[in-house]
Amino acid sequence: MKLPRVSAVVAAAVLAPAVLFPSTASAADAPQPAGVSGPDTASGSAPDAAPTEGTDGQEQRDRAEIQRILADKETGPGVREAAEKALKGGAAELRHFLEVDLAKQRGDDLRVKVSQIMASGGPAVRAAAGKALDGGDADITKFLKEGWPAAQAEDQDRAEIQRILADKETGPGVREAGEKALKGTAAEMRHFLETELPQQRAIDNRVKVAQLIASGGRAVREGAVKAMNGSDADITKFLKEGWPAAQAEDDRVAVLVVLADKNISRDTAEAAQKALNGTPADVAHFLQVELPKLRSDDNRVKVSQIMASGGPAVREAAGKAMDGSDADILAFLNEGWAKARALDEAAANKPADKPADKPADKPAGQQGQGTQQPQTVQPAALTGTTTDATGSGSGAAAAAGTGTSTGVGVEATATRTGTLAATGTDGLGWEAGGAAAAVAAGAALVAISRRRSAES
Known part of the structure; x- marks a missing residue:
């Protein structure tokens, strides 16, 4: 019974290596599961090395x-x-x-x-x-x-x-230098804008202020003189700010002068008062636009009155003036009226041509006496409309005292108070009872004159 037990132990000892070692070797030779890669023993590179970049990059x-x-x-x-x-x-x-x-x-x-x-x-x-x-x-x-x-x-x-040259306010010095620069190179144009323009503009401004001193009203003159005594900046400031304010003041004075004239027409007085109640622009418009037209109408009425009461030469000259322009009317009042009146007065004083009386036809007491001269009738007085020019303003203000004095420039017999001499026609003065007729005739002549102007 002991022998079989010993044999079993020996057999187990002999078979153990065969069972253990062949299983280890076969594990290396067995196929790997799908999707699992083994270590790369041939390349020797690290498992996480980056791949080389291709055409996609x-x-x-x-x-x-x-x-x-x-x-x-x-x-x-x-x-x-x-x-x-x-x-x-x-x-x-x-x-x-x-x-x-x-x-x-x-x-x-x-x-x-x-x-x-x-x-x-x-x-x-x-x-x-x-x-x-x-x-x-x-x-x-x-x-x-x-x-x-x-x-x-x-x-x-x-x-x-080019913009500077197109400006109407550009002075002569700036204009000359600018035109010269335009004909030059780019550098010359740049030099004009940077250097010449300020210099020439300052000179032109002083010239302009000097002209205002010579022609402006009192307020304008005072402001201009003060600016001239200052710097270029003072000159510029006066032209931009001081001059308009001073001109507005002088314009109001000019309108007041118009209103102070007792001989102006009612229409002129109403327009002047309306302007004073308005803005400085309204005042300037009255002086520059309305007043010349109103005075032109007044002058035509005046010439029609003269025509209705004047002598032959005066009537002829006045009629020609009424058929003409406003300038013709003014020329007649300033020059033509006096010349025509002189002709009428000379004709009135000329002796009458009568045949000489025979000595036998006259009584003895009248033998040797000269022919009696006709008595010269003194010309009647005709009240005119005169407006004194004050010279108190330039530009719009100057318009208040120019070109409208009816009787200014006429011979010395016409006084400054408005009394104008008639033209030697007997019995046609206002005091003779013909004033109403003259006014009516004058209004008719004005209408006829304007109709002729419209038809021509």
């Missing part, structure tokens, strides 16, 4: 560069169209656009841009753009970066000088 970079070009607002239409077409293609189309199409399309777009600039630019811009278009791509690029801004500045300077 270059394509992504090209696509990003084209998208950046499209996002640029300065990209022209030709480049934009070609880029959008390339983005729809593959890597080869992207690369071809960047290496070939981009440069060509960009050059074409720049030339189109220069052509547009040339069409809308000034003289200097057009000249520079045309010269660039005659050159190569480098000339086009240089024009856009340097030539265009310089040409624009030149054209702007030219336009500014």
Whole structure:
């Protein structure tokens, strides 16, 4: 019974290596499960090394560069169209656009841009753009970066000088220097604007203020003298601010002078008072526009009155004046009336042509006596309308005292109080009872005169 137990122990000891070791070797030779990779014993590299970059990376970079070009607002239409077409293609189309199409399309777009600039630019811009278009791509690029801004500045300077010359307020010194600069180079135009313009403008301003001192009203003269004693800045400030205020003051004085004349018509007085109740602009408008017209109407009424009561020469001269312009009316009142009246007075004082009496026909007591001269009738008085010029204003204010004095310049027999001599016609003075008839006839003659003017 002991032998079999010993044999079993020995057999187990002999079979144990065969059972254990073959199982270890077969594990290495057995197939691995799918999806599981074993260690790379041949390469010897680390398991997490990055793979080498291929063509996919270059394509992504090209696509990003084209998208950046499209996002640029300065990209022209030709480049934009070609880029959008390339983005729809593959890597080869992207690369071809960047290496070939981009440069060509960009050059074409720049030339189109220069052509547009040339069409809308000034003289200097057009000249520079045309010269660039005659050159190569480098000339086009240089024009856009340097030539265009310089040409624009030149054209702007030219336009500014032309604007200055077009201003009616530009003085003679500035005008002369500006015209000279326009005929010169870009540098000369720039020198005029930066240096000559302020100098010449200061001189012109002083000349203008000196003229205001000579011709302005009291307020204008006082302000102008004060400005002349100051700096160029004081002169400029006076012309911009002081002069308008002083002129408005002088204009009101001129209207008050018009109202102070007792011989003005009712229409003139009403218009003058209305202007005084308004703004400085209303006052200036009255003096510059309304007053000359009102005085013209008053002068025509005056001439019609003279015509109705005057002698033959006066009536003839007055009729011609009534058929003429306002200037003819004023000329008659200032000169023609006196000349015509002198003719009528000379005719009235001329001895009558009678045959000499025979001595035998006269009584003895009258032998040897001369012919009796006709008695000269003193001319009747005709009340006129006179307005004294005050000289208290320039511009609009001066209008209040010029060209409207009916009787100013007539011979000394016409007094400043408004009494104007008649023309030697007997019995036609206002005191003889003919005033109403003369006024009525004058109104009719005014109407006839205006109708003739309208028909002609």
